[in-house]
Amino acid sequence: AQSVTQLGSHVSVSEGALVLLRCNYSSSVPPYLFWYVQYPNQGLQLLLKYTSAATLVKGINGFEAEFKKSETSFHLTKPSAHMSDAAEYFCAVTNTGNQFYFGTGTSLTVIP
């Protein structure tokens, strides 16, 4: 069975501050992990993905995430928050490419 837990349904950061969004997964086999961003009234856009290559994954818009097997984590970070980063962020896992499991999402607010 697979599942994803996102700690913190709401995160607020100041503009220019570090962004850290947490994701922990449960999977019986090596997983493929994803972070998606969703802006209001839009679909989900892929930020980055881990597919068993490099454990530090760089994505779009300056985001990156590190796969830590020992901690079963895949936290999303960005060194300096921008106002345009305010959105909903979802972590997802699959090991088949057929069934995807989403976390409950984290709403990021950026304070000017």
Added chain:
Amino acid sequence: DAMVIQNPRYQVTQFGKPVTLSCSQTLNHNVMYWYQQKSSQAPKLLFHYYDKDFNNEADTPDNFQSRRPNTSFCFLDIRSPGLGDAAMYLCATSRVGREDSYEQYFGPGTRLTVT
């Protein structure tokens, strides 16, 4: 450029009046998904097609049906919409069989309002 297209973007229907949402893709992906997303919640998978094989989630109400007439198109039919079916409906695709392509591509969604 558009890869996963959903029409319409906004749909208003009356309580109990059947409605169909449309999704098309230009990616030639073999899997197509329908998700329901309510406000401030994660997308909830309703069903997916793996090629022509239909896979229904156990908790998807019978009121929701789907058709995939060909690789490119997939439809979501809501036979008798209730007020609780008001939500964003997201279509997504993926390509199973190539591990480097294990990601989902989402359409922009259709916002369904039930009056």
